[in-house]
Amino acid sequence: MAVALEEPAKIPKSILFICGMNAIRSPMAEALARSMLPPGTYIASAGVRPGERDPFVDVVMEEIDLSLGKRLPQTLDELEDDFFDLIITLAPEAHHAALELTRSNAVEVVYWPTLDPTVVAGTREQILSAYREVRNHLAVLIEQRLLRKNGVKAETA
Structure with missing residues (x-):
């Protein structure tokens, strides 16, 4: 009896990252995803509230040689496009907003719990360490959940 092999899922053609104010987690995820995912993947980010x-x-x-350029935080209302294959939320309020936004759409919404580094107090180095932790956490999630499971080999630096 022949066993059918499942084909790996394809990387979504359009991905939206959402967090509270589009100031830290979602723009980091957007920049990381742009550097890691294949060219032609549309990637955006937004916040629930202005930031x-x-x-x-x-x-x-x-x-890590990445830049946000002149990009400024934007809210969900300010997005140019509002259709995405995948929405990844990085904060509880973002997840609730995404579920409400997509109530009548067939779009996958995934929650990746991610620390808000602004809650960390201390020296400049301790604060930067918290931001690095968030950046590295997001890079691992993008690699594991968007690249490896989709049969795409991540490039190593």
């Missing part, structure tokens, strides 16, 4: 750019994000992204 302001966080300079610690720029510092920890520059450490």
Whole structure:
């Protein structure tokens, strides 16, 4: 008896990352995903509420040679496109907002619990360490959940 092999799922063609204010977690995830996923994958990020750019994000992204460029935080209402194959939420309020937003759409919404590094107090180095932890956590999730399970080999630096 022949056994049918499952084909690996394809990487979604469009991915939206959502967090609270689109200032830390979701823009980090967007930049990381752009650097890791195949060209042609549409990747965006947004927040539930308006936010302001966080300079610690720029510092920890520059450490791995990535940049947000001139990108500013945006809310879900400000998105140019509103159809995505996959929405990844990084905070509880973002997950609730995404479920509400997609109530009548057939879109996959996935929750990746991710620490808010702004809750960490201490020295500049301790704060940066928390931001690095978030950056590295997101990179691992993107690699494990979007690349490996989809049969795409991640490049190593």
